[in-house]
Amino acid sequence: MKNQNKERNTRAVKVKKIMIGGGFPVTVQTMWKKPLEKIGKTLLKEIRELADAGCDIIRFAVPTIEEAALLGELQAETEMPLVADIHFDYRIALECMRQGVAKIRINPGNIGDENRVQEVIQAARDTATPLRIGVNAGSLPAGLRDEKDIVAAMLKSAEIELELLEKYGFRNVVFSFKSSDVATTINVNRRFREQHDYPLHLGVTEAGPRIPGIVKNTAALYTLLSEGIGETIRVSLSADPLDEVIAGREILRACGRTVKGVNLISCPTCGRTTFPVRDFYEKVSARLNALEKNISIAIMGCHVNGPGEARHADLGITGAGKYALIFKKGEIIRRELIENAYTAFIEELDRI
Ligand code: SF4
Secondary structure, eight states: OOOOSOOOOOOEEEETTEEEETTOOOEEEEEOOSOOOOOOHHHHHHHHHHHHTTOOEEEEEOOSHHHHHHHHHHHHHOSSOEEEEOOSOHHHHHHHHHTTOSEEEOOGGGSOSHHHHHHHHHHHHHHTOOEEEEEEGGGOOGGGTTOSOHHHHHHHHHHHHHHHHHHTTOOOEEEEEEOSSHHHHHHHHHHHHHHOOSOEEEOOTTOOSHHHHHHHHHHHHHHHHHTTOOSEEEOOOSSOHHHHHHHHHHHHHHTTOOOSSOEEEEOOOOTTOOSOHHHHHHHHHHHHHHOOSOOEEEEOSOTTTHHHHTTTOSEEEEEETTEEEEEETTEEEEEEEGGGHHHHHHHHHHHO
16 A cells, blocks of 8 residues: 655565555565575564564575575565575576565676676566665775765766666666765765665665664664655664564654554663563563554553653553553553563453
């Protein structure tokens, strides 16, 4: 469903059931952080958890033909669109497309002579597979590496790729321009969007561990998304993919975008705290992530300020001595011993 958000009009690119651009809601991506393995229950469960948390697309590094086959098998088992990240070997891209993988991240400039590029483009056309062209500040082609103006160099690199794709009339493409620098990320995406209507995949690359990584990504992505720039996002972190997805989802929420699922409110805790806010969150987070309801949930540390400060929450919990208080819209509806808090809270959650 298209939404009323302020994305500028771009081309729409179809990645299996997901649309990128064309005024469709901004999507959230992450990248798998382990080598591809045989499909088992654990792998599918992890993909489901990412989907529950708001992940729309998952990318996998595919360094060998064998892994292309594994990714194809996995794609056949899940509705989640899977993207193959390929460097240099065009045969792996061809195999992934043959295997029905949803999208390919590749740079035509990396795959050798034009005949190979043409073969990849033909396969992408035949299988309706979109390509993402990822321009990274840290891996520009040799002729552009020493440019002083990094934004101009990145744009030039994209123009070279674009020329090749457009020569063969191929426009089923998403672009990304990534840098570990926030200002560069903002500027290069703004300038590309002034010139082209291809959808943009946003992200700050090599952004660091959780906290610095989330801060850098939020600064860049909030700025761009608020200007209507960016059709899909990935918050890359030296952390779990689930953290990347949750961070991406919350950035969209902060931008006022409609995102499915729970809006979580929790207090920072202080000397008045009598409720184990962090532990309780850890315990309920999987349930909250899986909830499709658009509701606000509050986990607060004390009854003095908790219910009042979270009076807009649809459901909340806080502590009062050895008791947990459960409240709705600021009104206390239930009192239980702390050890029974989880069960009582889940009962009330199911009633909403
Ligand atoms: S809600 Fe209570 S415990 Fe939490 S920060 Fe405020 S005063 Fe402290």
